[in-house]
Amino acid sequence: MRRGMLHRAAAVAMAAALAVMLSACAGLPTSGPVFAGLQPGAVAPPDFSYVPVKPQDGASPEQIVQGFIDAGIGPESNWAIAQLYLAPSFQGKWNPSATTTIDDRSARSYxxxxxxHVVLTVTQQATVDADGVYKTSDGGQTPLSFELAKVEGxxxxxxxxxxxxxxxxxxASVFHQYPLMYFDPAWRYLVPDMRWFPSINAPTRIATALIDGKPSSWLAGSVVSAFTxxxxxxxxxxxxxxSTGRVGLTRAALSLDRQTLDRMQTQLVYSMTAxxxxDVAMEYNSSPLTAQPVSTRSTRIDPRALVQTDKAFGFLASxxxxEAVKGVSDAVAKLHPVSAQLSADYTTAAVRTGDGAVARASSTGGGAVLDRRSGLVDPVVDPQxxxxxxxxxxxxxxxxxxxxxxxxxxxxxxxxxSRVTAMALSRDGTRLAAIVTVGGQSTIEIAGIVRDQNGVPTSLGDSTTLGTLPHAGVSLTWLSDTxxxxxxxxxxxxxxxxxxVSGPATSTSxxxxxxxIAGTTGTTVRLLGDDGTLYSQRGSNWEKAGAGVRVLGEAQGIPPSQG
Known part of the structure; x- marks a missing residue:
């Protein structure tokens, strides 16, 4: 095998995601004595190579604009160093939090x-808006115009x-990714809405977005919040x-019932973990509000591979x-599956049969064909x-x-x-992702699932593009909730x-x-070869983990009785 050539967007995404992983080590020495780590909630100092520099006397307009742009790496005190590059009449008018443009620094032109007058042209790779929502860009050039004036020479x-x-x-040395936690409409699962904020004063940014903001537009119709x-x-x-954050709320919180307060507490605690x-202490006028996190359903799955072999359908053991799934395994096998996804309660499997139909395999009713339309993709099953x-x-x-x-x-x-190649439904039942073809290009898109008051799915919200694939897409899965x-x-x-989701991508051969492809609750990624070989990822290598596998399935959860 050999590594495929990636286009610019994929390469940039790889660099960004690598920076995310490395940012946890920012400011740490690579040699010398060992020092105590940061206290909970503390923020690591910035990398020494990314310390903003104040304006220098005698600098040209071009140098001032370049220094101002470079000072974007310093969010402390509302980008105080960058503000020094502004004329007094303009200070306070510039809003650094309005948007963040992520570009290829080597392609900048002043x-x-x-x-x-100075024009900076950037090659835009992604943006983060004022609400922390990350969106990829097409890599086109964007001109940014600056006007300058003399101030005391x-x-x-x-x-x-x-x-x-x-x-x-x-x-990734300035911004970190944080989940804003909402509930699914039935108040059973926590659903992460991923945002990017500067790591400086992150708890305040998270609380502000969660309490006073709204879910991302593509997800808004599919989740609910306890915050009124x-x-x-x-x-x-x-x-x-x-490690405790104290969150003050307005007087209206005093009139809320205990269940609502407990749900609010749950959203705050799980949103601020990153x-x-x-722990979170909600308060009104410095007086504590009594609340504790509620119990929610887990999206954990069995770490074993779910497969169909010559022997049976079930979980692959040593x-x-x-190991068969009671009732369901026999029903799946009789349908001669080419794909199978097991429901969270282990009572149902969504199956694409050998003749291309979509069927339901049930622990009580055997197999029933649901859809015989031509060219069906592998089906998925939701929590209902x-x-x-x-x-x-x-x-x-x-x-x-x-x-x-x-x-x-x-x-x-x-x-x-124009086409859909594969789809994957999140284990919490709120989001549907798919590999689709738009304008001849294979992309990964995601949309929220809208349900009626009885939990019946009715529509998808507006989809958003997560990323563009460098080659035609083949298979898709949720590796984790995010x-x-x-x-x-x-x-x-x-x-x-x-x-x-709402972030960069990485690619490996x-x-x-x-x-x-199938994943586990952990970091393991599994692949099935067309000859029946089962592969498991170990670092950057793929190890053979089995043979004679006809179908690599996946489960959408694990029954509470088996948790």
Whole structure:
């Protein structure tokens, strides 16, 4: 096998994601004595190579603009160093938090004129908006215009676009990714809405976005929040003592019932974990509000591979034995599956049969064919045991089949796509991702699932593009609640892409014959070759973990009785 050539967007995404992993070590020496680590909630000092520099006397307009852009790496005190490059009349008018442009620093171009005007052209790779929402860009060039004036003999910026510009290599040293936790509409699962904020004062940024903000637009119709519209953060800051964050709320919180307060507490605690906060104290006017986190369903799955072999359908045990799933395994095997996904309660499996139909295998009712349309992709099953099916050549014809066999046409499915190759439904039942073809390009898109008050799926929200694949997509899965895995390409160009939801992607080479991908609750990624070889990822290598596997399936959860 050989590594496939990636286009610019994939390469940039790899660098960004690598920086995310390395950012945890920012500021740590690579040799010398060992020192105590940071206290919970503390922020590591910035990398020494990314310390902003104050404006220098005698600097030209071009140098002032370049220094101002470079100072975007310093978010302390509302980008205080960058503010020094501004004329007094403009200070306070520039909004650094409005947007963050992530670019290729090596491609920047500064052009100055004699009248104090400088144009910076950047090659935009991604953006982060004021709410922390990350979006990929097409890599096109964007001009940014600056006006300068003399202030006490020194050039200063008198007009500039809002926001900052960071190189791909700098981004993860300034911004970290944090989950804003919402509930699914049935209040059973926590659903992460991934955002990017500067690590400086992250608990306040998280609380502000969660309490006073809204879910990302593509997810808004698919999740709910316990925070009511009349409850706000007050004061607009979170004080941190040790690993506890103190969150002040407005008077309206006093009238909320205990269940609502407990759910609010749950959202705050799990949203702030990534910022080093393990406990949250909600308060009104410095007086504590009594609340504790509620119990939620886990999206954990069995770490063993779910397979169909010559012997049976079930979980692969040591020695090549297969542990059957009671009732379901026999029903799956009788359908001669080419794909199978097991429901979270282990009572149902969504199956694509050998003759191309989509069927339900049930622990009580055997097998029942649901969909015989031509060219169906591998079906998926949600927490309510609806089985989702769609023809590859007709992405808009998405149907969810209820446990009683009745089909519900899902509105709004991938309106811009000409084909759908694979789909993956999040284990919490709120998000549907797919590999689709738009304008001849294979992309990973995601949309929220909208349900009625009875939990019946009715439509998809507006989809958003997570990333573009360098080769044709083949298979898709959820590796975790926040990361998708995809197989793309064939032969020597086969790769595995790990795509963060609302974030960058990484790519690695894969076995030439890989046709199916599946993940576990941990970091293990599995692949199935078209000759029945099962592969398991170990670091950057793929080890053979089995043979004679006809189908590599996956489960959507694990029954509480087996947890």
């Amino acid at each position: 052009v100055a004129t004699d009248d104090g 020194q050039w200063r910026i008198s007009k500039a676009p809002d926001g900052i510009v960071l190189g791909v290599d700098q981004f 519209d009349d409850v706000s953060l007050d004061p607009v800051s979170v004080s941190v003592t040790g 910022a080093g906060i393990s 020695g090549g034995d297969v 045991n609806y089985i989702w099916s769609v023809p590859s050549a007709d992405p808009h014809a998405l149907i969810a089949y209820a446990p009683d066999g009745n089909g519900v046409k899902i509105a709004g499915a991938w309106s811009n796509a 990361t998708l895995g995809a197989v793309a390409g064939t032969g020597g160009d086969t790769i595995v892409v790990q795509q963060t 894969a076995p030439d014959d890989a046709v199916t």
